[in-house]
Amino acid sequence: xxxxxxxxxxxxxxxxxxxxxxxxxxxxxxxxxxxxxxxxxxxxxxxxxxxxxxxxxxxxxxxxxxxxxxxxxxxxxxxxxxxxxxxxxxxxxxxxxxxxxxxxxxxx
Numbered sequence: 883x884x885x886x887x888x889x890x891x892x893x894x895x896x897x898x899x900x901x902x903x904x905x906x907x908x909x910x911x912x913x914x915x916x917x918x919x920x921x922x923x924x925x926x927x928x929x930x931x932x933x934x935x936x937x938x939x940x941x942x943x944x945x946x947x948x949x950x951x952x953x954x955x956x957x958x959x960x961x962x963x964x965x966x967x968x969x970x971x972x973x974x975x976x977x978x979x980x981x982x983x984x985x986x987x988x989x990x
Contacts, residue, residue: 887917889930894945896937900912
């Protein structure tokens with residue numbers, strides 16, 4: 883999960899604003915924006931939403947069922963040696979390439 887300051891920084895950059903410009907829009911100082919973006923201070927969720935909107939964007943949040951599959955895959959890959967990871971990735975790439983060629987033959 884991203885920190886609030888990271889979201890503010892991304893929104894500011896996407897909005898083409900400097901820290902000073904965003905600070906002016908929010909009625910604060912450039913140094914406050916810098917502290918949020920570096921993680922030295924943590925803005926509230928409400929402040930993050932306000933900052934993102936000031937950049938001309940909107941923040942979408944939702945609550946979803948937790949998916950443990952990703953965490954399981956990460957743990958599985960971390961338990962492998964670098965050689966095993968490379969072999970697995972190579973096999974996966976070959977499988978995807980075979981699938982792509984099969985689709986092309988069927989469509990063509």
